[in-house]
Amino acid sequence: xxxxxxLGSHVxxxxxxxxxxxxxxxxxxxxxxxxxxxxxxxxxxxxLKYTTGATLVKGxxxxxxxxxxxxTSFHLTKPSAHMSDAAEYFCAVSGKNTGFxxxxxxxxxxxxxxx
Amino acid sequence: xxxVSQSPxxxxxxxxxxxxxxxxxxxxxxxxxxYQQALGQGPEFLTYFQNEAQxxxxxxxxxxxxxxxxxxxxxxxKIQRTQQEDSxxxxxxxxxxxxxxxxxxxxxxxxxxxx
Numbered sequence: 542x543x544x545x546x547x548l549g550s551h552v553x554x555x556x557x558x559x560x561x562x563x564x565x566x567x568x569x570x571x572x573x574x575x576x577x578x579x580x581x582x583x584x585x586x587x588x589l590k591y592t593t594g595a596t597l598v599k600g601x602x603x604x605x606x607x608x609x610x611x612x613t614s615f616h617l618t619k620p621s622a623h624m625s626d627a628a629e630y631f632c633a634v635s636g637k638n639t640g641f642x643x644x645x646x647x648x649x650x651x652x653x654x655x656x
Numbered sequence: 657x658x659x660v661s662q663s664p665x666x667x668x669x670x671x672x673x674x675x676x677x678x679x680x681x682x683x684x685x686x687x688x689x690x691y692q693q694a695l696g697q698g699p700e701f702l703t704y705f706q707n708e709a710q711x712x713x714x715x716x717x718x719x720x721x722x723x724x725x726x727x728x729x730x731x732x733x734k735i736q737r738t739q740q741e742d743s744x745x746x747x748x749x750x751x752x753x754x755x756x757x758x759x760x761x762x763x764x765x766x767x768x769x770x771x
Binding site: 545572573575577582583584585586587590592631633635636642643644645646647648649 | 660687689691696697698699700701704706711712715747749754755756757759760761762763764765
């Protein structure tokens with residue numbers, strides 16, 4: 542079965558520092574890959590997705606992620622953290638190995654940003 | 657409406673009570689999903705509709721859970737004889753078309769607390 546691993550349940554950075562949130566997936570077939578952000582008491586909002594084509598994907602709010610097939614990874618980065626980036630981030634996959642339509646999520650990483 | 661709407665936002669139920677959670681997807685969206693998000697966890701798939709057809713209900717945890725989408729738009733998730741382990745946030749998502757590459761748009765969720 543498809544699974545997603547997010548290393549680190551909490552990541553703390555200072556404002557202006559690099560943000561790196563890790564995501565690895567297990568699949569014999571490259572899946573479709575997504576990053577979602579969840580603010581308190583809100584639903585999930587899509588940051589970016591990878592389906593095919595260019596492996597470096599740019600999303601909203603200055604985030605980007607790179608699909609590395611050899612490492613089965615899809616890490617999320619942002620060059621300079623802002624206080625408003627503090628939230629819960631979820632990596633998710635879909636595709637043939639997930640039962641096709643549904644998203645399979647990681648357990649999430651809470652990003653804490655200090656001034 | 658502009659987004660996926662869920663009601664009620666909060667529901668407190670006594671153990672053994674039946675509850676019904678409503679989801680209004682984005683108008684015209686073919687696919688509708690229900691997910692369950694336990695505290696501190698990522699969302700987990702419950703069931704999937706394509707129009708009015710329930711094509712995947714593999715994630716429903718027991719026969720106490722039932723979902724319907726009779727006219728291919730609004731959906732209801734019903735939980736019979738609620739148990740404490742049913743306490744979670746229930747998220748609804750919709751997407752414009754079939755296919756795992758399509759973006760799923762999430763509602764804010766219904767937080768169910770079973771006492």
